[in-house]
Amino acid sequence: MKNYKNMFGVAIKSIDFAWQTNRRLMIMIMLFHIFQGAVVYLQFTSFSSIVDEIIKIKQGHGRTSELVTQSVVLGLSFLLPLMVGNINTHYRMIFRMQQSVRLEMYKIERQGKLDIGTIESSSYQNLLRSAQEWGNGSVLNLQDFFFNSATNFASIITSISILWSLNHWLVVFAVLAAAPVYFFYKKYSMEVFRIRYFSINDQRIINNRISHFEELQKAVDVILLKLQTWLKDQIRDHKMSYNNKIIAAERKKAISYSIMSLWYLLFLFAAIGLMTREALTGGIAVGGLLLAFSTYTRFYQTINxxxxxxxxxxxxxxxxxxWFELFALQPRIVSKENAVRIAFKEPPLIEFDNVSFRYPNEEGETPFVLQHISFTIKPGEKVAIVGVNGSGKTTLIKLLCRIYDPTEGNIYVNGINLKDIHLEDWQSALGILFQDFPVYNLTIRESIGVGRIEDNGQLPAQKEERLQRAAQYSGADDFIKDYDQLIWKEFAGGIDLSKGQHQRLAVARMFYRNAAVTILDEPTASIDAVTEEKIFSTLEQNLQGNTVILITHRFSTVKNADQIILLEHGRIIEYGSHRELMLLDKQYAALYNMQAKRYLESEEVRDR
Structure with missing residues (x-):
C-alpha cells in the first residue's frame, strides 16, 4: 500500500486528477486567478499616480489628460476584477462539479476492482472510515488551494516588485514581518489535526449514540427501554471532552497570534519610518508613499x-x-496472467484437497478456521453443510467462491486448480445468497432481475416469464401485486417489506440466476416453516441437474441432500447422506433428533 504523507505529493496527485478532468478549463481558471492576484496593485499604482498628478496640477505643471487617464484606469481596475471574479466563480463551480462526478466514478471504479477479501479486511475498513471523515471534499479542497495559490503568488510577486522599486529595505522588512506566520499556523494546524485524529473514536461514538434517536429500529428500543438520559449523557460527555481540547488549542492560538502581531507591528513601524524619510527627502513622491504603505500592508495580508x-x-x-491510498490498493485475489478460460455450461466436479485456512491479518497470524478439509461434490449434487455457529461453514463457502485462497491445500474444479481458472469465468458459474443479503431499493422486477443483469438484452416476454417463475419458486409471488412496485418507502408510492419478504426476493434472485452452482447460506432464516418447505421442494424439483450447496442450522431441511457435511471447529467430523449419518448414530443424529424433538413439542403446544 502506498503511503502519501507529504502534502506536496498529495497535492500533485490532486492536481493531476484535476488536469485529467478538464485541462482547458483548468488553464483558464488558473489565468483568471493570476489576473485577480495582480490586478489589485493596479488600483494602488493608479491611485498613487492620481495623487501625484493632482499635486503637480496644483503646482502648475501637471496635465489634466493624465489625471483623466489614471482615473479611467482606476475605475477599470475595480470593474475588471469584479467581472473576471464572477466569470471565474461560474467556471470554478462547473469545474468542481465535473471533478466531483469524475472522482465519485473513479472511486467506484477502483473499489469495484477490489476483491471481497480486501474489502472485508480491517485495514481497508479503517482506511475507508478515515478517508470519509472529510469525504471527497478533501481532494477537491486541495485543488482549490492550488488555484488560490496562483492568486497569492501573483499578488506576492507583484507586491515585492513594487516594494523593491521603491526601496529594497521595504522588501526585507516585509519578509521579516511575515516570516513567523508559517510557523505559528503550522503549529496550530498540526495541533488541531492531532486533536481531531485522536478523537476519531469519540466522534464515532457520538454519531453512533445520536443514530439511536434517528434510526427507526434503534429509536423504538430507546423509547421502550428508557435509554434517552443514558445516551444523552454519553453524547454530552464525549462532546464536552472534545470541545475542551479544541478550546485549549484555540487559547494557544490566540496567545501565539498576539505575539505575532507585536512582531509585525515592530517591522511596520520600521517600514513607516523608512517610507516617511524617503518622502521627506524626495526619494518618493506623496503618491509613492501611499503606494508603498498600501503594498506593504497588502503583502503581509496576502502572506498571512x-x-x-x-x-x-x-x-x-x-x-x-x-483516498489516494485507497485508490492505490490492489486486489489480493486476481486471475493469473495465463488463467484458464472456461464457459461453465454444465455443473463442474468440485474437490477440496486437504484445505486449511486462516484469515489474513497484518498484525500476525490468526488461528486456523478450517483444518484439513477434504471432500468431493459431483456435478448436479445437492450438498448440505451443517454445524453450529463458528464451525467454519461460511468460511468454507468463501474459499469455494475464491473470496480467499486456502492457506494450505487446494481446491480443484474439473481437475484444474481453482487458482488457475479465470476469476470472472468462475464467478459467472456461481449463484450466491449469503446470510447477510443486500436489500435493493429498486422495483420488484429490478430486484429480482439483478440476479443476472447481463440478461437485460433478453426479449421482454422471455424475461417476464422467467421473473415470474423465479418469484413463484421462492414464494415471493404470495405478496407481489405489481412487479413495478418500488421497494423504498421514503419515496412516494414506495413500500417497505418485512425481512422474510426481502429474503424471499433474494431467493428469487438465485432462481432467476439459475447458475451452474447455486450456494445458499441460511436462505430461509427469516421465513416461516410453510414457505421454507415450499422453497426446498422447489429447489429439488427445479434445479435438477444444477449443483446446490446449502448452509443451514436447521437439520430438518437437509434430509433430501445427496451428501451432508457436518463441521465442528473447522473440521469435518461426519460426511454422508442423511440415512447414512442417522445409522451412524453420532453427532449428526443427536443434533437432528434434538431439533426434531423441539419442533414436535412446539407443534403440540400449538395444537392445544
Whole structure:
C-alpha cells in the first residue's frame, strides 16, 4: 500500500486528477486567478499616480489628460476584477462539479476492482472510515488551494516588485514581518489535526449514540427501554471532552497570534519610518508613499492569508492522502496472467484437497478456521453443510467462491486448480445468497432481475416469464401485486417489506440466476416453516441437474441432500447422506433428533 504523507505529493496527485478532468478549463481558471492576484496593485499604482498628478496640477505643471487617464484606469481596475471574479466563480463551480462526478466514478471504479477479501479486511475498513471523515471534499479542497495559490503568488510577486522599486529595505522588512506566520499556523494546524485524529473514536461514538434517536429500529428500543438520559449523557460527555481540547488549542492560538502581531507591528513601524524619510527627502513622491504603505500592508495580508490556507491544505492533504491510498490498493485475489478460460455450461466436479485456512491479518497470524478439509461434490449434487455457529461453514463457502485462497491445500474444479481458472469465468458459474443479503431499493422486477443483469438484452416476454417463475419458486409471488412496485418507502408510492419478504426476493434472485452452482447460506432464516418447505421442494424439483450447496442450522431441511457435511471447529467430523449419518448414530443424529424433538413439542403446544 502506498503511503502519501507529504502534502506536496498529495497535492500533485490532486492536481493531476484535476488536469485529467478538464485541462482547458483548468488553464483558464488558473489565468483568471493570476489576473485577480495582480490586478489589485493596479488600483494602488493608479491611485498613487492620481495623487501625484493632482499635486503637480496644483503646482502648475501637471496635465489634466493624465489625471483623466489614471482615473479611467482606476475605475477599470475595480470593474475588471469584479467581472473576471464572477466569470471565474461560474467556471470554478462547473469545474468542481465535473471533478466531483469524475472522482465519485473513479472511486467506484477502483473499489469495484477490489476483491471481497480486501474489502472485508480491517485495514481497508479503517482506511475507508478515515478517508470519509472529510469525504471527497478533501481532494477537491486541495485543488482549490492550488488555484488560490496562483492568486497569492501573483499578488506576492507583484507586491515585492513594487516594494523593491521603491526601496529594497521595504522588501526585507516585509519578509521579516511575515516570516513567523508559517510557523505559528503550522503549529496550530498540526495541533488541531492531532486533536481531531485522536478523537476519531469519540466522534464515532457520538454519531453512533445520536443514530439511536434517528434510526427507526434503534429509536423504538430507546423509547421502550428508557435509554434517552443514558445516551444523552454519553453524547454530552464525549462532546464536552472534545470541545475542551479544541478550546485549549484555540487559547494557544490566540496567545501565539498576539505575539505575532507585536512582531509585525515592530517591522511596520520600521517600514513607516523608512517610507516617511524617503518622502521627506524626495526619494518618493506623496503618491509613492501611499503606494508603498498600501503594498506593504497588502503583502503581509496576502502572506498571512496564504499561510493560513497552507494550514487548511495540510489538514485536507492528510485526509485526501487516505483516498489516494485507497485508490492505490490492489486486489489480493486476481486471475493469473495465463488463467484458464472456461464457459461453465454444465455443473463442474468440485474437490477440496486437504484445505486449511486462516484469515489474513497484518498484525500476525490468526488461528486456523478450517483444518484439513477434504471432500468431493459431483456435478448436479445437492450438498448440505451443517454445524453450529463458528464451525467454519461460511468460511468454507468463501474459499469455494475464491473470496480467499486456502492457506494450505487446494481446491480443484474439473481437475484444474481453482487458482488457475479465470476469476470472472468462475464467478459467472456461481449463484450466491449469503446470510447477510443486500436489500435493493429498486422495483420488484429490478430486484429480482439483478440476479443476472447481463440478461437485460433478453426479449421482454422471455424475461417476464422467467421473473415470474423465479418469484413463484421462492414464494415471493404470495405478496407481489405489481412487479413495478418500488421497494423504498421514503419515496412516494414506495413500500417497505418485512425481512422474510426481502429474503424471499433474494431467493428469487438465485432462481432467476439459475447458475451452474447455486450456494445458499441460511436462505430461509427469516421465513416461516410453510414457505421454507415450499422453497426446498422447489429447489429439488427445479434445479435438477444444477449443483446446490446449502448452509443451514436447521437439520430438518437437509434430509433430501445427496451428501451432508457436518463441521465442528473447522473440521469435518461426519460426511454422508442423511440415512447414512442417522445409522451412524453420532453427532449428526443427536443434533437432528434434538431439533426434531423441539419442533414436535412446539407443534403440540400449538395444537392445544
Amino acid at each position: 492569508g496564504y499561510i493560513e490556507s497552507i494550514g487548511y491544505a495540510e489538514e485536507a492533504s492528510r485526509y485526501a492522502a487516505r
